[in-house]
Amino acid sequence: MTARIALKSDVLIVGAGIAGCATALQLARRGKLVTLIERDQAGIRASGVNFGGVRQNGRDLRELPIAMRARAMWDELPGLIGFDGEFRATGNLRLASDEERVAQLDRFFTAATEQGLGLVRLDRAELKARYPWLSDRPIRGVLCPSDGHANPRLVGPAFAFAAQEAGATLIEHTEILEGWYANGAFHLRAADNRTFAAPMLVNCAGAWAGKIAGWFDEPVTLAPEIPQVQVTEPLPYRIEPVLGVMGGDFYLRQTFRGNILFGSGQGRATPDALRSRPLPETMRRGAEIAIAFIPHLAHVPIIRAWTGVDGDTSDGVCVLGPSETHPGLFHAFGFNGHGFLLGPAVGAVIAELILGGKTSTDIAGLGIGRFRPARKASAAPARGQHPDEERDASPEQNGAQNADRGSIGMERNEQAAGAHQRAEHGQDR
Amino acid sequence: MAGSPARILIIGAGPAGLRAAEMLAEAGCSPILIDEAPRVGGQIYRQPPRVPGFTRTASELYGAAADRARDLFVTFDRIRQRIDYRPSSLVYDLIDNRAIVASEGKSEEIAFDAMILATGAMDRIIPAPGWTLPGVYTLGAAQIALKHQGCAIGKRIAFVGGGPLLLLAAHQYAKAGAVPAAIVLPSRFESLAAAGLRLLPMPRELSSGLLWLLDLKRRGVPVLFGHRLVKVKGAESVTGIIAERAGRQRVIACDAVALGYGLRSETQLADLAGIRFVFDAERRQWLPETDPLGRAAGRKDIYLAGDGAGILGADAAEARGRLAAHALMTDLGIAHERYRPKPDKTAVACAERLQAAMRAAFDPPADLVTAIPDETILCRCERILAGELRALAGLLGAREVNRAKSFSRIGMGRCQGRLCGHAAAEILAGKLGISLDSVGRLRGQPPIKPVIVSTVAERKA
Ligand SMILES: Cc1cc2nc3c(=O)[nH]c(=O)nc-3n(C[C@H](O)[C@H](O)[C@H](O)COP(=O)(O)OP(=O)(O)OC[C@H]3O[C@@H](n4cnc5c(N)ncnc54)[C@H](O)[C@@H]3O)c2cc1C
Numbered sequence: 057m058t059a060r061i062a063l064k065s066d067v068l069i070v071g072a073g074i075a076g077c078a079t080a081l082q083l084a085r086r087g088k089l090v091t092l093i094e095r096d097q098a099g100i101r102a103s104g105v106n107f108g109g110v111r112q113n114g115r116d117l118r119e120l121p122i123a124m125r126a127r128a129m130w131d132e133l134p135g136l137i138g139f140d141g142e143f144r145a146t147g148n149l150r151l152a153s154d155e156e157r158v159a160q161l162d163r164f165f166t167a168a169t170e171q172g173l174g175l176v177r178l179d180r181a182e183l184k185a186r187y188p189w190l191s192d193r194p195i196r197g198v199l200c201p202s203d204g205h206a207n208p209r210l211v212g213p214a215f216a217f218a219a220q221e222a223g224a225t226l227i228e229h230t231e232i233l234e235g236w237y238a239n240g241a242f243h244l245r246a247a248d249n250r251t252f253a254a255p256m257l258v259n260c261a262g263a264w265a266g267k268i269a270g271w272f273d274e275p276v277t278l279a280p281e282i283p284q285v286q287v288t289e290p291l292p293y294r295i296e297p298v299l300g301v302m303g304g305d306f307y308l309r310q311t312f313r314g315n316i317l318f319g320s321g322q323g324r325a326t327p328d329a330l331r332s333r334p335l336p337e338t339m340r341r342g343a344e345i346a347i348a349f350i351p352h353l354a355h356v357p358i359i360r361a362w363t364g365v366d367g368d369t370s371d372g373v374c375v376l377g378p379s380e381t382h383p384g385l386f387h388a389f390g391f392n393g394h395g396f397l398l399g400p401a402v403g404a405v406i407a408e409l410i411l412g413g414k415t416s417t418d419i420a421g422l423g424i425g426r427f428r429p430a431r432k433a434s435a436a437p438a439r440g441q442h443p444d445e446e447r448d449a450s451p452e453q454n455g456a457q458n459a460d461r462g463s464i465g466m467e468r469n470e471q472a473a474g475a476h477q478r479a480e481h482g483q484d485r
Numbered sequence: 486m487a488g489s490p491a492r493i494l495i496i497g498a499g500p501a502g503l504r505a506a507e508m509l510a511e512a513g514c515s516p517i518l519i520d521e522a523p524r525v526g527g528q529i530y531r532q533p534p535r536v537p538g539f540t541r542t543a544s545e546l547y548g549a550a551a552d553r554a555r556d557l558f559v560t561f562d563r564i565r566q567r568i569d570y571r572p573s574s575l576v577y578d579l580i581d582n583r584a585i586v587a588s589e590g591k592s593e594e595i596a597f598d599a600m601i602l603a604t605g606a607m608d609r610i611i612p613a614p615g616w617t618l619p620g621v622y623t624l625g626a627a628q629i630a631l632k633h634q635g636c637a638i639g640k641r642i643a644f645v646g647g648g649p650l651l652l653l654a655a656h657q658y659a660k661a662g663a664v665p666a667a668i669v670l671p672s673r674f675e676s677l678a679a680a681g682l683r684l685l686p687m688p689r690e691l692s693s694g695l696l697w698l699l700d701l702k703r704r705g706v707p708v709l710f711g712h713r714l715v716k717v718k719g720a721e722s723v724t725g726i727i728a729e730r731a732g733r734q735r736v737i738a739c740d741a742v743a744l745g746y747g748l749r750s751e752t753q754l755a756d757l758a759g760i761r762f763v764f765d766a767e768r769r770q771w772l773p774e775t776d777p778l779g780r781a782a783g784r785k786d787i788y789l790a791g792d793g794a795g796i797l798g799a800d801a802a803e804a805r806g807r808l809a810a811h812a813l814m815t816d817l818g819i820a821h822e823r824y825r826p827k828p829d830k831t832a833v834a835c836a837e838r839l840q841a842a843m844r845a846a847f848d849p850p851a852d853l854v855t856a857i858p859d860e861t862i863l864c865r866c867e868r869i870l871a872g873e874l875r876a877l878a879g880l881l882g883a884r885e886v887n888r889a890k891s892f893s894r895i896g897m898g899r900c901q902g903r904l905c906g907h908a909a910a911e912i913l914a915g916k917l918g919i920s921l922d923s924v925g926r927l928r929g930q931p932p933i934k935p936v937i938v939s940t941v942a943e944r945k946a
Pocket residue numbers: 070071072073074075076093094095096097098099100101102103104105106107108109110111230231232233260261262263264265281282283284285362363364365366388389390391392393394395396397398
């Protein structure tokens with residue numbers, strides 16, 4: 057029964073995270089027959105467990121155009137999904153505490169301002185005056201007042217809900233194991249042996265998407281990105297902006313209920329990336345940094361920690377756009393631990409590409425082609441700023457860390473290629 | 486040299502953990518014994534703080550169980566120098582072969598080759614309107630106040646719920662001079678009497694239960710069988726309760742309520758350790774799976790003992806502590822000749838029968854939880870109403886407790902659902918008309934109990 061409906065679809069989407077659900081919604085709204093296939097449940101993976109930061113501030117400049125489009129869409133969520141996602145524009149404040157990071161932050165400030173992003177630069181005294189709870193550590197801040205935070209536990213599922221209301225078919229608990237192109241259609245085979253076919257396919261499989269791209273001759277090696285977040289007991293609401301520390305791999309926000317969430321470093325995942333858990337050393341490091349930047353936090357109880365898994369590309373920027381090998385195939389993955397903000401716009405951009413063959417958003421730097429083996433050496437541009445997962449690691453450490461973390465569901469030779477890419481990237485920094 | 490260089494960790498210094506420590510110490514091992522409490526004894530033999538001038542005898546504190554308590558403390562004093570005892574130390578995370586421990590405002594990582602988890606139990610709570618008012622305590626907390634601090638939770642206390650502990654605690658309070666306002670049990674007198682018959686072969690247990698009941702009757706305490714708690718009354722704090730039987734309501738004036746419907750195993754650490762869980766249909770709880778000696782399923786180096794591996798009571802906890810230590814030493818090839826497991830296995834089997842009878846006597850009717858009114862606060866940490874959970878049931882796949890938690894925040898507060906999790910699962914299953922096991926179980930997350938940021942940050946040298 058379901059299989060028959062699925063066969064009639066115009067577009068198949070693998071992965072019901074925020075990217076897949078937003079894509080399904082946009083396409084269904086425009087009359088496309090969409091089948092959205094999800095291994096687990098809609099919005100239960102990265103999209104449902106993330107830190108909730110809605111942030112343009114500090115983005116890699118290649119992602120800034122789609123980030124700004126996405127940000128505008130967060131204001132329109134009530135019209136799009138029938139609820140505001142608990143999004144509030146409380147601002148995002150990026151902090152730097154050494155000269156090198158200050159220079160980096162200033163460069164971002166100049167470049168992003170040129171692209172039209174509204175930012176406010178703050179020196180140490182201004183930081184102190186505005187945010188008396190901050191320690192003396194930060195010497196520069198850049199505030200993006202239009203940024204903020206939302207509730208990830210509800211946003212992804214709300215997109216899935218809205219997509220279904222608009223006519224998309226959501227098939228949960230169905231893992232796709234195999235995909236191929238034949239007779240003018242993309243075919244997918246699920247673990248229970250059902251097959252699905254349609255003339256178009258969108259790969260929104262999150263941390264697991266690299267393998268799917270590989271089925272269509274354009275593999276991308278994704279390293280697991282396993283951010284770890286801690287949450288405290290509720291306190292009186294004081295900390296308005298979402299904080300991010302440049303190069304320190306630290307971010308923090310307070311919910312309106314009063315709980316303080318802070319993240320830093322990585323947890324641990326099984327090799328298939330299906331299960332992950334927090335690490336005590338990561339929690340300790342996060343606690344140290346939290347106290348260093350907000351001394352009063354020393355006395356607050358942590359009540360819980362969690363992790364989730366996203367996919368890291370080797371250059372820190374997502375893959376978004378058409379396939380270079382198969383017309384009708386589109387990719388949206390590799391969000392490097394900051395794809396929550398992008399979600400709504402990912403859906404809009406992919407829908408434009410599918411329906412009209414082009415998009416009004418500049419996604420030039422995001423194509424999958426940059427990972428094609430032949431062009432590998434020259435194509436990867438310098439890694440810009442994407443501070444949520446930036447690590448203070450020397451190239452050697454970086455390589456070791458990545459080798460340790462491995463890659464998700466990749467064959468050994470692909471893994472080797474990935475390690476090679478990352479090594480090159482390490483030299484870039 | 487006797488013993489073994491293996492690093493053996495015991496978590497929990499209640500009857501189970503202490504007996505395990507004794508076995509290991511006698512065999513020449515020197516286990517590390519960790520407990521969150523400042524003194525040994527666990528829940529049942531909890532000791533008052535060491536304060537000059539504040540002394541109470543074992544019989545004052547533990548009544549009929551005083552001999553067992555004394556014996557346990559003597560044992561502890563004997564092995565004290567041969568083990569590495571760490572009081573006031575909370576194990577808040579467990580990963581691979583590392584226990585993460587908070588004590589004195591610092592964190593420490595303790596590696597182990599083998600571990601015995603003897604983490605005990607806590608109260609099973611069924612929420613009712615008003616249960617979050619100041620003056621309502623869990624039964625366990627009420628008992629701890631008495632045993633540990635030597636103070637009562639109120640002057641006129643209503644004891645509501647079930648389990649032998651309810652009668653025992655009420656009896657202990659009465660003896661200490663705080664005569665209860667009433668005992669309110671949803672179970673009917675007939676089921677208690679039937680269970681009593683099953684206990685005829687266990688005269689000690691039967692007579693102590695009867696003794697507590699008769700003592701309460703003698704002191705004029707109303708014992709209301711077959712009554713449900715309708716609500717706890719009060720504006721600022723408890724002023725009374727309303728109990729109901731067959732549509733007839735009764736108001737009981739009181740200034741405190743001790744609430745508990747039996748016990749539930751504390752299993753968070755077992756969960757973090759990756760031990761396999763199975764659904765125990767009798768106890769209606771997911772429990773870590775073990776073999777009869779306590780070897781954990783899915784972890785070769787971990788053993789479980791005592792009420793943390795399914796409620797069997799204090800005497801069985803001692804037996805299970807020894808059995809687990811025996812299994813551990815056998816597996817590690819540590820010589821320990823004198824011990825014969827047979828009597829302890831018999832004691833455990835006997836406790837199984839006793840517990841089955843207790844469940845028959847005291848288990849609340851299934852609809853007691855599922856019928857909680859919508860306006861009842863279900864999750865007290867996050868103030869989520871039962872009705873909010875019901876509204877979410879079924880919505881976009883909230884057919885599973887973790888999904889329901891994600892949508893509703895139930896179990897996201899400081900207790901991580903240890904208190905409300907089971908009621909939430911029952912309500913979800915009841916609303917969806919599916920079995921309790923099919924809604925799954927809340928996953929444990931570190932830290933299993935709140936730990937302050939500076940304690941996490943600071944490493945013990
Ligand atoms: C702890 C954490 C904190 C984060 N914090 C932030 C933040 O503050 N701000 C921000 O912008 N971003 C943040 N992110 C990143 C953000 O959550 C992700 O980038 C974003 O959710 C990615 O969405 P997605 O739809 O691509 O992935 P997912 O939500 O992971 O969805 C992919 C889906 O594909 C399914 N799937 C995969 N393979 C198959 C298959 N073969 N068959 C069927 N289904 C399949 C998966 O089950 C999954 O549901 C964070 C991530 C984590 C883990």
